[in-house]
Amino acid sequence: MTKPITLLQAVNLAMHRAMQENKDVVILGEDIAINGGVFRATENLLESFGPVRVIDTPLAESLIAGMSIGMATQGLRPVAEFQFMGFIYPAFDHIINHASRMRHRTRSRLQCPLVFRAPFGGGIQAPEHHSESTEALFAHIPGLRVVIPSSPKAAYGLLLAAIDSNDPVIFLEPKRIYRSIKEKVDDDGKRWQLDQARKVKDGKDITLISWGAMLHETLEAAQQLEKYNVSCDVIDLLSISPIDMIPILTSVKKTGQCAIIHEAVKTCGVGAELIARIQENAFEYLKKPIARITSPDTIVPYAANEQIFFPNAAVILQNILKHFNIG
Amino acid sequence: MAKINDYNFTVSSHQCLDEHANVIGELPSWASSLDNLLKAYRSMLYSRMFDDKAIKLQRTGLLRTYPPAIGQEAVGVGVGLAMHAADVFCSYYRDQSIQLLRGIHPEEILRYWGGFEDGNNYQNPSRKYDLPVCVPIGTQCLHAVGVAYALKYKESNSVVVCSIGDGGTSQGDFYEAINAAAVWKLPLIFVVNNNRWAISIPTEKQTAAQTIAQKAIAAGMEGVVVDGNDVMAVKAITDAAVEKARSGDGPTLIEAQTFRLCDHTTADDATRYIPKNDRLEAEKKEPLIRLKKYLTKYHHWTEKQDKHLKAEIKDQVQQAADNYLDIVNEPIGVTWDHLFENLPVDLTEQKQAWITRQQNKRGNHD
Numbered sequence: 045m046t047k048p049i050t051l052l053q054a055v056n057l058a059m060h061r062a063m064q065e066n067k068d069v070v071i072l073g074e075d076i077a078i079n080g081g082v083f084r085a086t087e088n089l090l091e092s093f094g095p096v097r098v099i100d101t102p103l104a105e106s107l108i109a110g111m112s113i114g115m116a117t118q119g120l121r122p123v124a125e126f127q128f129m130g131f132i133y134p135a136f137d138h139i140i141n142h143a144s145r146m147r148h149r150t151r152s153r154l155q156c157p158l159v160f161r162a163p164f165g166g167g168i169q170a171p172e173h174h175s176e177s178t179e180a181l182f183a184h185i186p187g188l189r190v191v192i193p194s195s196p197k198a199a200y201g202l203l204l205a206a207i208d209s210n211d212p213v214i215f216l217e218p219k220r221i222y223r224s225i226k227e228k229v230d231d232d233g234k235r236w237q238l239d240q241a242r243k244v245k246d247g248k249d250i251t252l253i254s255w256g257a258m259l260h261e262t263l264e265a266a267q268q269l270e271k272y273n274v275s276c277d278v279i280d281l282l283s284i285s286p287i288d289m290i291p292i293l294t295s296v297k298k299t300g301q302c303a304i305i306h307e308a309v310k311t312c313g314v315g316a317e318l319i320a321r322i323q324e325n326a327f328e329y330l331k332k333p334i335a336r337i338t339s340p341d342t343i344v345p346y347a348a349n350e351q352i353f354f355p356n357a358a359v360i361l362q363n364i365l366k367h368f369n370i371g
Numbered sequence: 372m373a374k375i376n377d378y379n380f381t382v383s384s385h386q387c388l389d390e391h392a393n394v395i396g397e398l399p400s401w402a403s404s405l406d407n408l409l410k411a412y413r414s415m416l417y418s419r420m421f422d423d424k425a426i427k428l429q430r431t432g433l434l435r436t437y438p439p440a441i442g443q444e445a446v447g448v449g450v451g452l453a454m455h456a457a458d459v460f461c462s463y464y465r466d467q468s469i470q471l472l473r474g475i476h477p478e479e480i481l482r483y484w485g486g487f488e489d490g491n492n493y494q495n496p497s498r499k500y501d502l503p504v505c506v507p508i509g510t511q512c513l514h515a516v517g518v519a520y521a522l523k524y525k526e527s528n529s530v531v532v533c534s535i536g537d538g539g540t541s542q543g544d545f546y547e548a549i550n551a552a553a554v555w556k557l558p559l560i561f562v563v564n565n566n567r568w569a570i571s572i573p574t575e576k577q578t579a580a581q582t583i584a585q586k587a588i589a590a591g592m593e594g595v596v597v598d599g600n601d602v603m604a605v606k607a608i609t610d611a612a613v614e615k616a617r618s619g620d621g622p623t624l625i626e627a628q629t630f631r632l633c634d635h636t637t638a639d640d641a642t643r644y645i646p647k648n649d650r651l652e653a654e655k656k657e658p659l660i661r662l663k664k665y666l667t668k669y670h671h672w673t674e675k676q677d678k679h680l681k682a683e684i685k686d687q688v689q690q691a692a693d694n695y696l697d698i699v700n701e702p703i704g705v706t707w708d709h710l711f712e713n714l715p716v717d718l719t720e721q722k723q724a725w726i727t728r729q730q731n732k733r734g735n736h737d
Binding site for chain 1: 461489503506514515518520544550708716718
């Protein structure tokens with residue numbers, strides 16, 4: 045009988061599995077080998093696969109990205125960890141100018157099968173620069189896949205698929221739920237589809253769309269909405285680029301009401317993109333403007349005050365009640 | 372106070388010929404063969420004449436912005452001759468001389484600068500793993516680290532050569548790369564084409580260090596200076612570095628000192644910043660004249676032979692240009708075909724709209 049495991053353990057399990065299956069998979073990053081990663085996502089990989097495949101790099105993020113690209117062009121499948129999303133920005137030059145374009149600009153002579161993992165988002169009282177959700181920056185770049193798991197099962201299935209993929213994948217791990225949610229995960233090597241959203245709750249009145257850690261706050265709000273006789277479809281996006289619009293449009297055409305919930309700040313967030321696409325494709329079905337429930341357009345407060353910044357189930361509920369004139 | 376390092380170091384500097392082609396250093400055994408020297412001379416001439424042709428094509432509206440390497444041919448050719456076919460080259464954007472020598476088709480280089488991505492799709496199968504030209508300055512150094520790590524991981528006998536300009540050595544990526552290459556003792560050779568000018572900025576405004584080569588010392592690897600106008604010296608120094616890398620003894624940084632005897636690109640005007648006298652002085656030291664003088668002096672190379680060789684290369688370059696000018700556009704939907712391995716459903720609508728628009732634009736010709 046498999047024991048329930050955390051999202052973090054599922055990430056670790058997927059990497060063990062991928063390395064066992066394929067010798068081309070190598071893991072690199074800062075403090076990922078002997079230390080097992082600052083969150084322990086890479087724990088025991090060094091012991092199982094040795095220092096040539098599990099590589100502690102010098103402390104340089106541009107190096108991690110740039111060398112991963114070089115490795116990928118020669119047939120390796122690097123899975124690189126960026127210790128926190130807040131420190132991935134030195135690697136942008138490589139992500140945007142090279143990883144996303146290598147296949148395209150060589151007309152598939154070379155490809156870039158790499159995964160860049162990074163814990164993101166707030167809620168763990170971490171220091172400055174450790175709590176942002178800037179996933180939309182990556183979703184704006186053609187040629188990248190941007191994947192965000194919301195549960196241990198999703199993390200396992202999606203990370204294996206990301207490592208298999210011959211496209212560069214940004215794999216963002218919501219660290220707030222790294223250890224707070226447990227699920228039974230069969231280590232059966234089963235891959236999830238990389239660009240398929242999933243419906244996690246069925247309803248008829250409002251479509252709620254979210255991803256990552258906010259999915260759980262959204263589900264809790266949806267639960268509370270039942271008391272008001274409001275039932276919600278809840279969609280877990282899983283991939284913010286590309287976006288799987290099919291279940292979203294199906295749901296919105298049914299409910300005619302939609303709210304998007306994300307932890308990232310409001311302006312130019314993925315929510316804006318979703319709203320644009322929904323109105324392009326289902327405008328005539330909408331009974332009300334689409335609601336956006338997000339963090340405000342300001343800097344994430346330091347740990348002492350961060351809890352007032354992020355949406356939570358109560359905030360989501362209040363916003364939905366007000367926006368849709370419920371109760 | 373305990374002294375841990377007295378900060379004394381020397382950087383060796385290498386030269387075989389002076390500007391008058393007098394032998395002033397030890398000649399490599401490679402240079403005793405006329406065939407070898409003629410191959411170098413021909414490759415340098417080809418690069419020069421290819422650049423001349425490319426500039427003419429650009430001036431007549433038949434090529435987009437192009438970065439010539441006039442005056443720097445000995446760097447590319449010396450390095451290119453030292454590499455094996457299976458070695459991997461990570462280039463910056465002024466590396467046509469190495470690329471041509473390594474069997475990348477001249478038409479492909481023209482396609483790239485003519486504005487077609489498929490110029491990066493090298494058809495020579497032995498160039499399958501060379502990286503395409505790298506435009507964002509210095510970033511190729513980190514790709515080279517990854518390539519070298521991969522080769523070492525696969526227990527390959529190949530090495531990696533990464534080239535960069537003098538301006539590129541001011542980038543953080545350059546320092547991150549030499550640092551990591553030395554930590555992992557990678558089979559990697561960094562070649563700095565120090566042509567004195569990073570667009571308008573001369574080397575002394577780029578760095579207060581006396582040489583760029585000495586930066587290698589801080590990274591824990593060997594750095595050497597070579598006269599970049601002396602193809603024999605470039606070849607000899609690169610040979611040594613390549614052999615060292617191949618035998619598992621780690622990376623080397625080579626600073627090849629030369630001079631850019633042309634504009635940065637066809638969009639530039641170097642007379643705005645390169646003092647005329649500096650350029651005139653530099654012209655006296657240029658690599659093609661030097662090797663020709665040597666061939667004349669020691670191998671009885673004649674004007675007639677020289678003219679004949681130039682005429683032959685001129686025809687070859689013209690042929691490449693003609694092939695290039697016989698422009699066939701890529702298929703209409705190509706921009707979607709290589710974006711992902713399989714185009715996500717999410718993008719099929721945009722692809723369809725694009726194809727319709729392009730079909731209308733191109734009419735029935737395609």
